[in-house]
Amino acid sequence: MTRQAKTWLVIGAVFVALIVARGMIGQGLGRVYVKRTEVTAKLPDAAAVNSAAAAPSASASASTSAATTAASTQATAGPSGASSQATTQSSAASISWQEWKQVPPLEFAAAQKVNAAQTEITLSWPRTIGLWLAAFFTLAIFSFLYADNPCYKIAESLVVGVSAAYWGVIGFWDTLVPKMFGALTPGLVKSLVQPSLVAPEMLQQISMVLALVLGVMMLWRLLPRGGWISAWPLAFIVGVTAGLKIVSHVESDLMAQAAATMKPLVVSVTDASGATNMWDSWWASVANVLLVVGVICCLAYFFFSVQHKGVVGGAARVGIWYLMITFGAAFGFTVMGRIALLAARLEFLFDDWLWLIDPNHFRSL
Amino acid sequence: MKRIIPMWIAIIGGFAMMLSSFIPLAESWGEVFANVFNVVAAIAFVLGAGSLAKQHLEKLSRRDAGWGYSIITLGSFIVTLLIGMFKIGIHPNPNFPQAAYSGSNNTEGSAWSWIYEYMITPLTSTMFALLAFFVASAAFRAFRAKNTEAILLLVTAFIVLLGRTFAGVVLTGWFPEWASGLRLENLSIYVMQVFNTAGNRAIMIGIALGVAATGLRILFGIDRSWLGGGDA
Amino acid sequence: MSAANFNNTNAAARPWFERLDRIDRRWIFLLMFLAVSGPILWIGVTGKTLPEAPTLAARAVFQEIDQLPARSLVLISIDFDPASAGELQPMATSLVRQCAAKNLRMVFIALWPLGNQVAQQTIQNVIRDDYPALKEGDDFVNMGYQAGNEAVMKLLLTDFAKAFPKDSRGEATSNIPMLKGVKMASNFPLLITVSAGYPGSKEWVQYVISACNEKMNFVTGCTGVSAPQLYPYFPQQIVGLLGAIKGAAEYESMVNASLAVDGVATAPKYLQAQRRMGPQLVAHLLMVGLIIVGNVIFFARKRRGAA
Incomplete structure (x- = not known):
């Protein structure tokens, strides 16, 4: 092992020791507490009750709801366990279940003080495990700073898999179901997903058939043969995008920007009493002159139909200077952005996980 | 047919969108095409997800290097997909309890929200935060005042870095009013x-001209390179 | 630079600037970690933040919202995801807080897939927690996410209900009381967006603001990466602009000052951006220091080369 590696090992060990020490003193480390809330939903009629029986989580009790109020079952509602701690009860015309909302540890401590046997606010194991997992993922990705390693690769693989599925599911439930299936199979969407669905118009149905056909053609790409079929929806996307962009870019980025550059080169700034403020007028005039000169010179630099010699060459050179200042500003702002993101992640580690700080007064007043 | 029909689809779609901005009668056509586009865009998400699954399944079957990580990708993909598509653990919306799938995946405490809170949030935000370290290292190694242009870039970066924090106030806040x-x-x-406005404005004007020219070439069928197989 | 090279046997024989130039980049990473974590811990323990002097662009955002009559409709597009929340969430929080305090009617939409969840969390943290009298459907509504980027914007120009057929509760747009008179985007006097990139502030200007013919004003908060590209639109097309965490901190301080109650401290959740300006300061100083050291090495090496 090199001296360098040994040094980093020691630094790493110090950090781990500090974390372990933190876990042993004071309030300990990250835990998540939840509070029970009761949710009641009134069922419209008996027929609807049967429909609710198909609900993925409230099924067992709802099917018996018409009979008595006796049914009360533990419904396992998902791996998070947050809803999985929910119970579902039913009565003649309504179903109810429990949901668990996250609360600050301070509320748990206060509730315990009043009644040590209370169960309204409890420790949530699924969310606490989630919190620790989130801390692990954060550190796993930071570990790339030392060297590429399996922990980083696992985290990276997870990002890819989870994100792809997440986007697919959101696209399905948020756009495809209300827009496409809502137009093509309104009955099904109305009974299963969105009872408030407005009956689709004929034009909407026709357009959604077109969308479905294009969509299927696009998915053809996944099949081993006939990939050319996906060129049709691609053509639609290219054409529509081109049609949209031509108008918008010319309007907002060409005409409006050219208009915004036509500024007076001598500006007179007056104060409240109506008198001209010399210094402000001077700065405002200089700003306008610099702006107009800058835009012209940068455009001269981008104009390649004329050789960059003489006046044009000089203007192009000034244009480069302007662009360098532009890139310098972009660099400064990029640094600012990235540091803010890093600060947010470290806040998570120090506050939510390690409980080293408590800026939101979640654990102490 | 493989090239002519797509070209005409692009021309019709493009002109419908363009004309809808100018001719009120064509507005409804613009709406129809925009609506179809939105749905096709959502189906593109499904295509993206499908492509990812296909690629990793192939990698897995060939036992390519790093195939173990493909198992993780596929596993997390499938689990997330099942939880989201079947709304596992989601109660019906209290306003529409009769509709089994009326509840939102985003309900607090659901498995879906758990994935968002404890997987997507830390993983994606830390990925972005990582760049803070690399930008520092790059600044140390590459930000050298080699010539006038580099000096301008460097001085601007200093002004922005110091001027956008309290350091600027501490260093130059004492300047008299006339030199404010x-x-x-x-x-x-x-x-x-x-300076930044002038530079970016010129870039924007250049891009706008480029977009308009390229767009018109596509809509007039002059540029067919996007169909693949050259510019023929 | 590998560790092996760093420990080269003749390393000691090299001049100081060569050794410094070949420093393992992980030391720079460690410096950055300390530069950011130190102030976080200090501010976290003391609760102190640095003062902010709002700039013209941030003041314009505040004034634009402030001048709207109560009950005005505002369209708020949450176009970012958790990856950029460190920069943008404080902006979203303060913007929604000012709108809620002004009793404006807020319509949330999202053009980023995860924007819907961010909007929901913001609604929970600000509206439900601190303005519980506001009623969903009457005072605010979350229309959720729609795929299609610019095409959604295009649709919003002519038919709001077609672009967003339902809200996040599953209620049809036509049944939502506060949207009764809304036909298209220009029915909103103000558009507020918080955006992390594409589609975002730039596209809103290109596809909606330009087409609305000054019927709709636009204020936006954006990331540091995209802020420089938005300055050419300010103040003609973008009336007010919050750039990066500094813009967020300036605006946050203005909102806090306007809603301050004597003897009552501002809730810590409304100081998020100002707290982050501490690490920002130290990290920026580190960046400046690193660039200076890098250049000292460069010139020392150049001089040695010339000699």
Whole structure:
């Protein structure tokens, strides 16, 4: 092992020791507490009750709801366990279940003080495990700073898999179901997903058939043969995008920007009493002159139909200077952005996980 | 047929969108095409997800290097997909309890929200945060005052970095009123609103001209390179 | 630079600037970690934040919202995801807080897939927690996410209900009381967006603001990466602009000052951006220091080369 590696090992060990020490003193480390809330939903009629029986989580009790109020079952509602701690009860015309909302540890401590046997606010194991997992993922990705390693690769693989599925599911439930299936199979969407669905118009149905056909053609790409079929929806996307962009870019980025550059080169700034403020007028005039000169010179630099010699060459050179200042500003702002993101992640580690700080007064007043 | 029909689809779609901005009668056509586009865009998400699954399944079957990580990708993909598509653990919406799938995946405490809170949030935000370290290292190694252009870039970066924090106030806040324009915080505003605006405006004008020219070439069928197989 | 090279046997024989130039980049990473974590811990323990002097662009955002009459409709597009929340969440929080305090009617939409969840969390943290009298459907509504980027914007120009057929509760747009008179985007006097990139502030200007013919004003908060590209639109097309965490901190301080109650401290959740300006300061100083050291090495090496 090199001296360098040994040094980093020691630094790493110090950090781990500090974390372990933190876990042993004071309030300990990250835990998540939840509070029970009761949710009641009134069922419209008996027929609807049967429909609710198909609900993925409230099924067992709802099917018996018409009979008595006796049914009360533990419904396992998902791996998070947050809803999985929910119970579902039913009565003649309504179903109810429990949901668990996250609360600050301070509320748990206060509730315990009043009644040590209370169960309204409890420790949530699924969310606490989630919190620790989130801390692990954060550190796993930071570990790339030392060297590429399996922990980083696992985290990276997870990002890819989870994100792809997440986007697919959101696209399905948020756009495809209300827009496409809502137009093509309104009955099904109305009974299963969105009872408030407005009956689709004929034009909407026709357009959604077109969308479905294009969509299927696009998915053809996944099949081993006939990939050319996906060129049709691609053509639609290219054409529509081109049609949209031509108008918008010319309007907002060409005409409006050219208009915004036509500024007076001598500006007179007056104060409240109506008198001209010399210094402000001077700065405002200089700003306008610099702006107009800058835009012209940068455009001269981008104009390649004329050789960059003489006046044009000089203007192009000034244009480069302007662009360098532009890139310098972009660099400064990029640094600012990235540091803010890093600060947010470290806040998570120090506050939510390690409980080293408590800026939101979640654990102490 | 493989090239002519797609070309005409692009031409019709493009002109419908363009004309809808100018001719009120064509507005409804613009709406129809925009609506179809939105749905096709959502189906593209499904295509993206499908492509990812296909690619990793192939990698897995070939036992390519790093196939173990493909198992993780596929596993997390499938689990997330099942939880989301079947709304596992989601109660019906209290306003529409009769509709089994009326509840939102985003309900607090659901498995879906758990994935968002404890997987997507830390993983994606830390990925972005990582760049803070690399940008520091790159600045140390590559940000050298080699010539006039590099000096301008460097000085601007200093002005913005110092002027956009309290450092600017501490360093130059004492400047007298007549020289207030030279205070770092004011200089950074000046840089942004004059020099940066001029530079970016010229870039924007250039891009707008390029987009318009390229768009028109596509809509007039002159540019067919996007169909693949050359510009024929 | 590998560790092996760093420990080269003749390393000691090299001049100081060569050794410094070949420093393992992980030391720079460690410096950055300390530069950011130190102030976080200090501010976290003391609760102190640095003062902010709002710039013209941030003041314009505040004034634009402030001048709207109560009950005005505002369209708020949450176009970012958790990856950029460190920069943008404080902006979203303060923007929604000012709108809620002004009793404006807020319509949330999202053009980023995860924007819907961010909007929901913001609604929970600000509206439900601190303005519980506001009623969903009457005072605010979350229309959720729609795929299609610019095409959604295009649709919003002519038919709001077609672009967003339902809200996040599953209620049809036509049944939502506060949207009764809304036909298209220009029915909103103000558009507020918080955006992390594409589609975002730039596209809103290109596809909606330009087409609305000054019927709709636009204020936006954006990331540091995209802020420089938006300055050319300010103040003609973008009336007010919050750039990066500094813009967020300036605006946050203005909102806090306007809603301050004597003897009552501002809730810590409304100081998020100002707290982050501490690490920002130290990290920026580190960046400046690193660039200076890098250049000292460069010139020392150049001089040695010339000699």
